[in-house]
Amino acid sequence: MSRQDTQQLLKQLGKEAKRRQEEEAAQARRQKAQEFDFAAAVGEVVPLKSSNRAPRLQDKSPLKRRFDAEEMDEGQYFYVSETSEHEPPRSFCKNGRGQDDIRRLVAGHWPCVAHLDLHGCTREEAQRLLSEFIEEVHRRGVCAEIVHGSGLGSHDFAPVLKSLVRRWLMAHPDVLAYAEPHGANDGAVRILLRKRRYE
Secondary structure, three states, X not given: OOHHHHHHHHHHHHHHHHHHHHHHHHHHHHHHHHOOOHHHHHOOOOOOOOOOOOOOOOOOOOOOOOOOOOOOOHHHOOOOOOOOOOOOOOOEEOOOOOHHHHHHHHHOOXXXXXXXXXXXXXXXXXXHHHHHHHXXXXXXXXXXXXXXXXXXXXXXXXXXXXXXXXXXXXXXXXXXXXXXXXXXXXXXXXXXXXXXXXX
């Protein structure tokens, strides 16, 4: 094959390659035009903000004041003093992981297995119910929520149950941490208990 024939063949191959390239591009444009444009069909949307929270699993079974299998004697109740000079903190942790446990508690890392509402209780009733509640939570898991109110209806707007509950939780040997789970609402705390080893 002469040099001239070679050049002519190369030109022909180049034209053929260019033609195929143009055909493929045209076919790709036709396919793209036929594709369903979901974004255009839906229109402008606002993405949801991620709450970074695990779903709250609630045990709907009623919380009994006394257990069916056994009853607590008066000596088994855990009490704390009714008076203190210091206001208890918004969050508390006695575990070595500190702020990590508090962040997990607020974020719902552990399922909340029970709820207790102390509205309308006296100090004595609240401490007795708290003792029974901790025992019941131990039977179900390690995390629970206690509603004690903000104390705005108390005398001189001084929070009685709020302070009592939080000092009680700080002193209880089975309570590892507590934190306010509802942002600016300080009327409730979520608690984390130490796992018990039953024989």
